[in-house]
Amino acid sequence: MAELLFGKYDLSEVKLDDPSLRPYICLDAVSIPHSHGRQAHKQFGKMNVNIVERLVNKLMRGGTGEKTSGKVIRTHGKLQGKKSKAMKTVEKAFEKIASQTKKNPVQVLVDALKNTAPREDTTRVQYGGISYQVAVDVSAQRRLDMALRNIALAAIMGSFDKKRSLADALAEEVVLASQNSINSYAIKKRDETERIARSTR
Numbered sequence: 001m002a003e004l005l006f007g008k009y010d011l012s013e014v015k016l017d018d019p020s021l022r023p024y025i026c027l028d029a030v031s032i033p034h035s036h037g038r039q040a041h042k043q044f045g046k047m048n049v050n051i052v053e054r055l056v057n058k059l060m061r062g063g064t065g066e067k068t069s070g071k072v073i074r075t076h077g078k079l080q081g082k083k084s085k086a087m088k089t090v091e092k093a094f095e096k097i098a099s100q101t102k103k104n105p106v107q108v109l110v111d112a113l114k115n116t117a118p119r120e121d122t123t124r125v126q127y128g129g130i131s132y133q134v135a136v137d138v139s140a141q142r143r144l145d146m147a148l149r150n151i152a153l154a155a156i157m158g159s160f161d162k163k164r165s166l167a168d169a170l171a172e173e174v175v176l177a178s179q180n181s182i183n184s185y186a187i188k189k190r191d192e193t194e195r196i197a198r199s200t201r
Contacts, residue, residue, distance in 0.1 A: 003029040005052060005106060006091050009098075014107045018114045020140040025051050025110060033087060047141075051113070052090065052106065058152035059086045059166070092167035093155075097174055105174075112177035116150055116186035117143035120197035135197040146193075147186065151177060154185035 004010055011027045024047055033053035039045030046054065060083065094105035101108055121142075122133040138146070151173055158169030176184035 003031045005030060005033065006094065007031060009094065009104055009106055011106055013104060014110055016110050016114065018117075021114060021117065021144055023047065024141050024144050025113070027051060027106070027110075033090075034083065044141075051110070054148055055109065055152065056083065056086045056090050058148045059089060059155065059170075061152065061156070089165075089167045089170065092165075093170040093174065096167065096171035100171070100175060101178075108178045109174055112151060112174045112186070113144060113147045115180045116177050116184070116190050117147040118190045118193040118197075119143070120194050121146075122193075122197050122200050133196075133200045135201050147190075150186035150189045157185065 011029050014027050016022050016025055026048055028048075028050055030050050030053075033050050033056055035049055035053060039048050049057075060081065097103075097105035097108050118138055120135055121138045123136050124131050125134050151170075154173040155166055155170035158164070158173060159166040162169075173184060173186065177186045180187060182188065
């Protein structure tokens with residue numbers, strides 16, 4: 001029998017209907033999402049890191065400023081370097097997702113990543129001293145990176161200076177993103193990125 005994630009969730013039953021993201025979302029059977037950095041220095045190594053571990057890693061982000069509602073929130077990483085604590089946070093969030101949706105929480109996470117991955121972005125090009133923004137297609141790997149970053153950032157901002165826990169904020173964001181809800185921060189960021197790209201065409 002395959003290993004169950006956290007001893008509860010079967011990754012073999014998770015389905016992904018986006019063929020571009022499929023090679024980059026690793027759903028190998030693991031009981032604990034911790035690869036001890038085996039893929040850290042390999043090119044494209046993160047393709048072989050379990051998707052739940054990649055979410056855990058994104059929660060261990062350092063201090064950055066994110067502007068929301070007119071004020072800058074400093075997302076200083078309370079979990080920076082504390083992987084076991086970050087894993088417990090994700091495990092609690094998955095329990096809440098499972099009880100709320102009655103689905104495999106990894107399936108809900110994969111649906112959320114598919115919905116929040118932007119297809120277009122902008123880049124700066126320079127011709128003869130003049131620089132301007134142009135719209136570009138986003139590679140599948142970068143789409144996934146952006147989706148993971150925005151979901152983790154939404155959870156950190158959702159629990160910053162508030163009474164609810166990071167696990168609650170993460171569970172709420174993943175469920176909203178999986179439903180393609182406009183109340184999801186990651187969905188708003190995807191729409192904003194694609195809108196800016198459209199305007200630069």
